[in-house]
Amino acid sequence: MANDDDTQALERAYQPSPGLGVAVSDPAVNPGVPPHRERMTDKDPKVERTAARTVYTLFYLSLAGSIWAVAAYMLFPIESGSLIDVRYNNLFIGLGIALALLSIGIGAIHWSKTLMNDKEFIEHRHPTRGRDSTREAAVQAFADANEESGFGRRTMIRNSLIAAVVASIVPGVTLFRGLAPFATPDNPQAGDPVALLQHTMWKAGTRLVHDPEGTPIRAADVTLGSAVHVIPEGLNELGHAGGLLEEKAKAIVLLMRLRPEQLIESEERKSWSYNGIVAYSKVCTHVGCPVALYEQQTHHLLCPCHQSQFDVTDHAKVIFGPAARPLPQLPIAVDDEGYLIATDDFNEPVGPSFWERH
Incomplete structure (x- = not known):
């Protein structure tokens, strides 16, 4: 604690110097409302x-x-x-x-x-009461x-x-x-979103190719921790008139390679991966945004639209965010030349979960 001498020294330090006055201004005056100017x-x-x-x-x-x-x-x-x-x-x-x-x-x-x-006017404030006059x-x-x-x-x-x-x-x-296009006699499934998203261009034997180049992917070229944007072989040949954009929107895939021991796989899905390489749909199951942000250390996929996160090690299950179900998995294998191929289509509709599913 400060002694009496310290206290007195502080008081002297804060005293105004002799000869210095403090200017006190007059109270502010309300200038009032400026003269009203009539418009033309x-x-x-x-x-x-x-x-x-x-x-x-x-x-x-x-x-x-x-x-x-x-x-x-x-x-x-x-x-x-x-x-x-x-x-x-x-x-x-x-x-x-x-x-x-x-x-x-x-x-x-x-x-x-x-x-x-x-016209300018002044509204005086007053207590608000729930009376009839109010x-x-x-x-x-x-x-x-x-x-x-x-x-x-x-x-x-x-x-x-x-x-x-x-x-x-x-x-x-x-x-x-x-x-959601209406159904027609030529395309009776057009009005059913589930039917439209149930099947994509993926089928048994379809090679996985780079998006957008279209070059096939060798399993040996997929490095540990990498994430590769993938489309089915033959997609680019459709052209815009052949439904390129529509088919690509459903078939886009993200390919990742982990250590095989890091994967948590059910018995029925153990054959869906190859030496730690897994493939999942890029279409978020919330509202369909592209899930393309891969965290290499945590093995999480992040949707940039609404921050849904999916665990790649465990069937792309939802671990955070508004998505309601895991990303559909594409079963893959390797052909005789060492290229990655699909062994079947997705086993469920791709895309958002708010559409009714059978």
Whole structure:
């Protein structure tokens, strides 16, 4: 503890020096509200009408953008398999949606700046009580807002805004049409996601090849701790018109090599790996993102979208995250030339788990 001499020394050190004064400023004065400046729309009825026409024109332009986005979806169908259609589909749908949302935003801002009441006022705070007078005041506040904004009085602006907002939702709803094609007489399974994802290009004898080069993979070239992106042989020959993208989305695989003693394998799956090499679907069982991040030391696969983690040593079981089931395993072996081949297709549908499964 400090003695009395130390305490006195500290007090002297914090005393102001002789001759130095402390300036004390006057209390801050409220400058008040600046003088109100009238807008041109407040002074000139012609300018006001022009501003109103601008606002509802923007809202109708938004309506046109939404309609164009839906039309572009039908004019450039991605189901055609044409790469040009896919590009135009994304381009024109995006432009239509951008025009729809941007026009609503600009129109609403222009409305508030040029036509809505801009008189300054002070709202004094007071305790809130759940009385009838409070409810009546709330109703009156909505009525005042309607009067000040002109929402109920300016029918062209109101109707165009309602039409634009309703239409802006339509393109998003339309895009859901492409998630599950309808069944047709030529393709009765098109409306059944389980049937579509039950079978892929993998079959007995199909070689595992590098993605995207398409070169076969020798088992001896797969090093310990490596992770290789794999597709089935012959996939690249399909072309876009032949369903390349659709088949690749289902058949993509990640190949990894561990020490054989590190694998925990059930009796029925002991023949599905080769000398510590295992292959699992890259399609996450949560919402279908590509599972492509491999932690070499922990042997965990990580989905970058929602952080689901799978244990490669134990049948790719889920150890963390929202995924509901393990990644489907591709049974593999080696042919006479030492190349890795599949011995069968996946034994269950690939992809997300939220679809009903048989």
